Amino acid sequence: MTEHNAIAQLGADVLRQQALPVDDFDCPEFRTTLAAMQRLMMAGNGVGIAAPQVHHARQIIIVASRPGSRYPHAPLMAPLVMVNPVYQVIDATVVTDWEGCLSVPGIRARVPRYQSVEVSFQNESGEHCQCVLDGFPARVFQHEYDHLLGLVFLDRVESNRDIIAETEFLKQREQA
Numbered sequence: 001m002t003e004h005n006a007i008a009q010l011g012a013d014v015l016r017q018q019a020l021p022v023d024d025f026d027c028p029e030f031r032t033t034l035a036a037m038q039r040l041m042m043a044g045n046g047v048g049i050a051a052p053q054v055h056h057a058r059q060i061i062i063v064a065s066r067p068g069s070r071y072p073h074a075p076l077m078a079p080l081v082m083v084n085p086v087y088q089v090i091d092a093t094v095v096t097d098w099e100g101c102l103s104v105p106g107i108r109a110r111v112p113r114y115q116s117v118e119v120s121f122q123n124e125s126g127e128h129c130q131c132v133l134d135g136f137p138a139r140v141f142q143h144e145y146d147h148l149l150g151l152v153f154l155d156r157v158e159s160n161r162d163i164i165a166e167t168e169f170l171k172q173r174e175q176a
Contacts, residue, residue, distance in 0.1 A: 005036075006040075007040055007044060007053050007054065007102045007103055008052065008053050008054065008055050008103055009103055009104075009105075010103055010104045010152060010154075012055070012103075014052050014055050014056075014057055015052055015053070015103055015147065015150070015152060016150045017052065017057045017150050018057070018148070018149060018150050019050070019051060019052055019057045019058050019059045019060075019147070019148040019149075019150075020057060020058055020059065021058075021059050021084045022058050022059060022060060022083050022084055022122075025083070025122075025124065025125060025126040029056075030058075030060075033051055033054060033056045033058065033060060034060065034081065034124060036054045036056075037049045037050075037051060037053075037054050037060065037062055038062065038079065040053070040054060040102070041062060041064060041079075041102070044102045045068060045070075046064070046102045047063070047064055047065050047066060047068075047071060047074060047140050048061065048062060048063045048064060048065075048140040048141070048143060048144045049061070049062050049102065049144065050062075050144040050145075050147035050148055051147075051148075052147045052148070052150075053102060053103050053147060059083060059084045059085065059148050060081070060082070060083050061081075061082045061083075061085055061121075061141065061144040061145065061147075061148070062079050062080065062081050062082070062144075063077070063079070063080045063082065063133070063137055063140045063141050063144065064077070064078075064079035064080070064140075065077045065136055065137045065140055069170065070098075070100060070108075070166075070169075070170075071136065073136070074136045075135070075136060075137065077137060080131070081123060081124045082119060082121035082122075082123075082129075082141075083121055083122040083123065083124065083126070084121060084122050085119050085120070085121035085141075085145060085148075086119070086120050086121070087117045087118060087119045087120070087141070087142075087145065088117065088118050089114045089116070089117055090116040090117060090118050090132060091114065091115040091116035091134070092114060092115075093114070093115040093116075094112045094113065094114060094115070095112070095113060095114075095115055095139075096110050096111065096112045096113075096158075096162075097110065097111070097113070097139065098110055098111075098169065099111045099139070099143055099153045100153075100166060100169075101143070101152060101153050103147075103152060104152060104153070104154065105166075106165060106166045106167075107154075107163060107164075107165065107166060108163075108164055108165075108166050108169035109153060109154060109157045109162050109163040109164070110157065110158075110162035111139075111143070111153050111156045111157060111162075112156065112158060113138065113139045113142045113143070113156075114138065114142065115134065115135065115138060116132065116133065116134040116135075116138055117132070117133050117138050117141060117142065118130065118131070118132050118133075119131055119132075119133060119141060
């Protein structure tokens with residue numbers, strides 16, 4: 001049974017499954033999943049979310065970069081729904097920076113990601129689209145894309161010393 005009322009937490013089977021493509025953009029389940037993703041992302045003050053996080057193993061991502069206490073320098077962008085996304089690296093420079101996840105509350109970790117990616121996807125109407133993401137939005141996309149592969153950000157951490165409690169992360173950020 002699909003549950004759209006809570007974020008799937010680390011350990012939930014759906015977070016380790018390969019997400020399946022969406023082929024019916026008119027079915028009620030697709031619309032319900034999108035609405036739940038948007039609602040739960042905003043409620044959790046997230047900057048992105050993937051369908052597996054709402055217990056639905058489908059290839060749907062929302063990227064919604066905006067500045068906040070965790071990411072004060074994040075650029076503001078309108079939420080972007082990406083269905084069946086694929087990407088290629090444009091700038092292979094790898095940048096290691098802090099990430100968190102609605103499915104792994106209370107934890108932050110330094111994760112390496114590519115600087116810039118070009119994404120091909122379908123929008124929520126099924127139309128084919130392309131965009132280039134750079135910097136923080138590229139990081140958010142790659143984080144959410146990992147969820148479609150059954151990965152979480154902790155799987156990308158290079159050293160366990162790069163994992164800290166969010167309270168410590170915020171304390172260190174204030175002192176910087």
